[in-house]
Amino acid sequence: MAKSYTGIFARTLTISDFNDDAFDGISIIANVPVELTYQVLPGNELAFGAGSQSLGGVRTARVFQIAPFDNQATAVAVPCKFRLIYADSNRVRQTVIREDQTTNVASLVQTGTQASFLPETTGMRVGAYSYLVIQLSPNATSSGNAFASANTTIQIPVTNYTLATASGQ
Numbered sequence: 001m002a003k004s005y006t007g008i009f010a011r012t013l014t015i016s017d018f019n020d021d022a023f024d025g026i027s028i029i030a031n032v033p034v035e036l037t038y039q040v041l042p043g044n045e046l047a048f049g050a051g052s053q054s055l056g057g058v059r060t061a062r063v064f065q066i067a068p069f070d071n072q073a074t075a076v077a078v079p080c081k082f083r084l085i086y087a088d089s090n091r092v093r094q095t096v097i098r099e100d101q102t103t104n105v106a107s108l109v110q111t112g113t114q115a116s117f118l119p120e121t122t123g124m125r126v127g128a129y130s131y132l133v134i135q136l137s138p139n140a141t142s143s144g145n146a147f148a149s150a151n152t153t154i155q156i157p158v159t160n161y162t163l164a165t166a167s168g169q
Helices: none
Strands: 005-014 034-039 044-048 065-067 080-087 094-101 131-138 153-163
Touching: 131 153
Parallel strands: none
Antiparallel strands: 005 153, 034 131, 044 153, 065 153, 080 094, 080 131
């Protein structure tokens, strides 16, 4: 039986949508990954990205931004390698969707570059209780510094699929 959806829409997740408790105050150590997680709600499926790279010759993909900063008063950017990952509810099976450098996607969303478009990963999404994960691995050590969500900007477009069974239909 094919799945039926009552809604398919694009939305943008920000730093406040992710579990940033595990991010704030974590020491910045070169090549030691730190993860931000978002758990998918029951009755939903989510895919990283929104739109397409070329829909009838028109790019409808949305721009995203990942700009981690430290907790210093001057808020210094922390260049990192990042991965966008789908993880099951037990965080055992993981699928990497994209790996890149934050320096490629740290600019403002309004000034998007070719690297900062994130089309929907069609045919791949995660369901209820699974996770969308952003894994950040600092490129260099900022001695004595820690990550701070108050200074960090994250804007990740996702496509949200609401299952018909979620609304009692």
